[in-house]
Amino acid sequence: MDYQKKELPKKFSMTGWALVASGIVIVVVSYLVNPMRASFNNVIALMFMTGISVGALVLVALEHLSGAVWSTPMRRVSEFLAASIPFVAVLAIPLLFNLQGLFQWTHLDVVKSDVNLQGKTPYLNTGFFIIRYVVFFAVLFLFYLIFTRNSYKQDDTKDQSYTSRNVKFSAGFMPVVAIVLSFLAIDWMMSLSPHWYSTIFGIYYITATLLAGLAATTFAAVSLSEKGYLHSSIGPDHYYSFGALLFGMTNFWAYIAFSQFMLIWYANIPEETTWFIMRWTGGWKYVSIAMIVIRFAIPYFGLLTARAKTDPKRLKIVSIIILAAHLFDMYWLVMPTYSDTALFSFFEIGFPVLITGILIVVFSFQAKKHNLIPIGDPKLQRGLDFHL
Amino acid sequence: MEEKKIFSVAALFDTADEITRAAKETTAAGYTKYDVNTPYPVHGMEKAMNLKPSLLGIIAFVIGIGGVTFAVLFMSWASIIDYPLVIGGKPFFSWPAFVPVAFEVTVLSASVGTVVAMIALFFKFPHNSHALHETNYMKKVSADKFGINISVIDPLFDETKIKEFFAKLGGKDIETIYEEPFPKDIKMFDKRFIGVLVVTALVTSGATYLTLNKLLYMQPFSWMSEQNKGLPQSKSEVFPDGFTMRPPVEGTVARGFIPYEYKGMKDSAVINLSNPLPYSKEIIAVGKTRFDTYCSPCHGYFGKGDSRLHDQFPKPPTLHSDKVRNWVDGNIYHVITNGQNIMPSYEKQISRDDRWAIVHYIRVLQRSQNAKDSDFENSK
Structure with a gap:
């Protein structure tokens, strides 16, 4: 294994810090101008960033569990992205002081006069909500530490037992992360309209999460590999695997999203349809249609051919579009609760800028500390030799 | 070779x-x-x-x-x-x-x-x-x-x-x-070939016919589809007239369906009938469910005559015209029970009390669509 570590340029982390600084400024200003709207944007940001960091962690576990070799040379990219999990938890802290403004079910007088909400109080109450938030992020961070510690230690010791240990933890992690992500989605997004429920909402968010983690990993891995920070053996066949996964997950998202829509449309029950009617009136109609286009149509036709899946430039563009679509999706899920009409201004920009900055800073910090490819992994050589 | x-x-x-x-x-x-x-x-x-x-x-x-x-x-x-x-x-x-x-x-x-x-x-x-x-x-x-x-x-x-x-x-x-030589002595209408074709066709179609038409109706595959009981439209062995269904005794009145005594006599219905039901939340709720089931397909959920049938049928009238609003309760009841113009009688489908409940609900609809300023003041 001939690997010479190449440091990321200083400009990279400087860009990150600049983005963090400007993001914080915009966020603070938006909190001062209109705290309610800023809070809703904070929810969007929380769910967006959860998608990227937890999605990346799921990819790591998925590789261990499935025994995939093609992704091993790029696994560090996912691990670095997953390092932002504690920052996601921090991102939720401002919201904990404004639960009253966000969630109808926190108003005890409203709950008292509402039979439906009374029935949901064992789950939807402030104390349990905060406990869930703490436990969920603690569990995610714990698994992140386990996976990455083992991986980093393996770089020095070349001990194969770390891999088998990670495989075992991945098996435990999978059901846990499915439950955690479902309940995160229910807690922070579905309970914004507490009378409405959709049993497929959890898997909808899990799909979005995987797609976001995958798109972020693809973008970072392809960019790094093109500039020679990874290994020269990484080529079109690895890119093809990323492209095929992105394509597949895009289809899966469309499948889940349409299933949710079609069942509600067919049954036509007032308490369920309100949620979609909110997203089909007052300008939200155009947002919904735009979502179908950028979340499904563009990635679908962008990645349809085999050549597109191996083209690094195409992959980078489509992954950025998918990440933007993920943000747009979260906006579509959360914002109609805040406003009857579609709106967009600097409020919506602050958090994405901040998150991009945090991801870049965390990534460059991790890249400085660790090797960019897992040089101790027994699957690495097979991963580098991978051919379709 | x-x-x-x-x-x-x-x-x-x-x-x-x-x-x-x-x-x-x-x-x-x-x-x-x-x-x-x-x-x-x-x-x-x-x-x-x-x-x-x-x-x-x-x-x-x-x-x-x-x-x-x-x-x-x-x-x-x-x-x-x-x-x-x-x-x-x-x-x-x-x-x-x-x-x-x-x-x-x-x-x-x-x-x-x-x-x-x-x-x-x-x-x-x-x-x-x-x-x-x-x-x-x-x-x-x-x-x-x-x-x-x-x-x-x-x-x-x-x-x-x-x-x-x-x-x-x-x-x-x-x-x-x-290369495999292409056999020259193959004939399309070879006797054996035709024979196999015919036998295959007969066996598959026969087996399909027997399975779908005979086998499925044999015990135990028929399960409980055949039972020893009287079915509507079937011949009875018990009664001398051969009908399985018994006609009701002459003069029988079904519960809630007492015959309407003002059939075709609108004027006397208007004078003699008044709503026997009190105004109450429960009765209006019953009226709403019956209205939504039986009346809304033509008259629309708000009685505006704007249902889906709007352009496919003689136009259903609105219930908010001055004419209908000035009718007494008995007149509306008469129209529901007796029918009017193309509207058929609903006497057989809606019980008497439910018809009166619908009348109450129509009054609620009319009031809601023609609210006065004083209504808002009273509701405060």
Whole structure:
């Protein structure tokens, strides 16, 4: 294994810090101008960033569990992205002081006069909500530490037992992360309209999460590999695997999203349809249609051919579009609760800028500390030799 | 025996690495029309053989587009033109309902079409066999060997040279494969062929007929579909008149369906009838459910005459006209019970109390659509 570590340029982390600084400024200003709207944007940001960091962690576990070799040379990219999990938890802290403004079910007088909400109080109450938030992020961070510690230690010791240990933890992690992500989605997004429920909402968010983690990993891995920070053996066949996964997950998202829509449309029950009617009136109609286009149509036709899946430039563009679509999706899920009409201004920009900055800073910090490819992994050589 | 036509020259190798190297060498030597047969997909073979992307992807795409177009057009035709049915109050062209079917038809047509196209391309339709079938070479490569064969249509084809070339690469069992001679004595209307065809047709159709028409109705497959009981429209063994259903005793009145004594006598109904039910939340709620069930299909949920039938039927009148608002309760009750113009009588479908509840609910609707300023003040 001939690997010479190449440091990321200083400009990279400087860009990150600049983005963090400007993001914080915009966020603070938006909190001062209109705290309610800023809070809703904070929810969007929380769910967006959860998608990227937890999605990346799921990819790591998925590789261990499935025994995939093609992704091993790029696994560090996912691990670095997953390092932002504690920052996601921090991102939720401002919201904990404004639960009253966000969630109808926190108003005890409203709950008292509402039979439906009374029935949901064992789950939807402030104390349990905060406990869930703490436990969920603690569990995610714990698994992140386990996976990455083992991986980093393996770089020095070349001990194969770390891999088998990670495989075992991945098996435990999978059901846990499915439950955690479902309940995160229910807690922070579905309970914004507490009378409405959709049993497929959890898997909808899990799909979005995987797609976001995958798109972020693809973008970072392809960019790094093109500039020679990874290994020269990484080529079109690895890119093809990323492209095929992105394509597949895009289809899966469309499948889940349409299933949710079609069942509600067919049954036509007032308490369920309100949620979609909110997203089909007052300008939200155009947002919904735009979502179908950028979340499904563009990635679908962008990645349809085999050549597109191996083209690094195409992959980078489509992954950025998918990440933007993920943000747009979260906006579509959360914002109609805040406003009857579609709106967009600097409020919506602050958090994405901040998150991009945090991801870049965390990534460059991790890249400085660790090797960019897992040089101790027994699957690495097979991963580098991978051919379709 | 006439001379056999050469199909290709083949060689076998032991490992995937060897065959990949052999394919690379063959490409480098300038051969283009050759094929590699392996027991499982060998990674990197496309590159070693320098293959162009397969035509099958495009074929699958085209057939898939054809499938989705056909599915959408067919469903639209069926549900708009051929057999329009109102389902759940939705428009005839309800595209969300078409999506799952269109998706399935697309996948089915694309996959089946691709397999058929692949077979057609590979066997060179209308041939249905291949020279490599039944050869020692094919038996080996479908077990544990990796084979390569250069076709006679290659411009550089030379039997002896290729054999030397394969031997140099380390190939084993190098052999020439001959084209299968096309049998000349096959007749389309051979007696045995026709006989087999007829017997097959008879056996399958007979078995299908017996299964669907006889076997399914035998015990125990019929389960409880046959029972010893009187069914409507069936002949009775018990009663002398042969009817299974008994007519009610003359003068029987069903509960809640006391005959209407002002049938066709609107004027006396208006004078004599008044609503026996009190105004209460529960009664108005009953009136709403009955109104939504029986009245709203024509008059609309708010009594504005704006239901789905609006343009497909003589226009249902609004219930908020001055005429209807000035009617006494008895008049509305009379119209529901007796019918009016094209509206039929609902006496048999809605019980008497429910009809009066509907009258209350219509009053609520009328008040809500023509609210006065004082209503807002009182509600504070």
